[in-house]
Amino acid sequence: MRFPVHVRGRSSMELGNGLATGVNVRLDATAIRDSPSVLRIGRHVQISESVHIGAIEKVVIGDHTLIASRVFISDHNCGNYQIPDAASSLDIPxxxxxxxxxxxxxxxxxxxxxxxCILPGVTIGDGALVGANSVIAHDIASNSIAAGNPASVIRVFDASTQTWKGI
Known part of the structure; x- marks a missing residue:
């Protein structure tokens, strides 16, 4: 690990062997439910500079994942904007x-x-690649490349030819 690394809620994290971080990585894990770990990072994950990961329910990052600089991953928001919710009114700060x-x-x-930027509720499948500056608001299938804001799949891996195919 390259310091400084900012860790809050270490008791709510599982960090795999071989984790490597750049400077100014921020890991925040605050369990709001009865859960032994809300942030789980697999083995041999590489996290570059100035990445922020915030978890209050569950963020899981699989083995051998590579995370470039200035990535933001969160499983939560201040308010609920998917359903009618009086507690998320614009009258409330x-x-x-x-x-x-x-x-x-x-x-x-x-x-x-x-x-x-990865938003709450998203699943990104094994072997997926996400292009720079993408906002991931929906699930991304395994073995695909997604890019954009909001991101969409632009290529998929064809195992029979061992090549990436455009959509």
């Missing part, structure tokens, strides 16, 4: 709205490019 959360799952051998 954002910091006073109740936290809502949905688990985030990032598979094994995933590559997240520079400045990717």
């Amino acid at each position: 954002p910091a006073e709205r109740p936290l809502s959360s949905m688990p985030v799952r990032i598979g094994c051998k995933v590559w997240l490019g520079e400045q990717v």
Whole structure:
């Protein structure tokens, strides 16, 4: 690990062997439910500089995943904007709205490019690649490349030819 690394809630984390981090990585894990670990990072994960991962319910990052600089991953928001929710009204300051959360799952051998943002409730399948500056608001299938804001799949891996095919 390259320091400084900012860790809050270490007792709510499982960090795999071979974890490597750049400077100014921020890992925040605060369990709001009865859960022994809300942030689980697999084996041989590489996290570059200035990455922020925030978890209150569940963020899982699979083995051998590569995370570029300035990536943001969170399983929660201040307020719930998916359903009608009086507690998330614009009359209430954002910091006073109740936290809502949905688990985030990032598979094994995933590559997240520079400045990717992963929103609550997202699953990224094994072997997926996410292009720089992408905002991931929906699930990304295994063995695919996604890019954009919001991100969409632009290529998939064809195992029979061992090549990436455009969509």
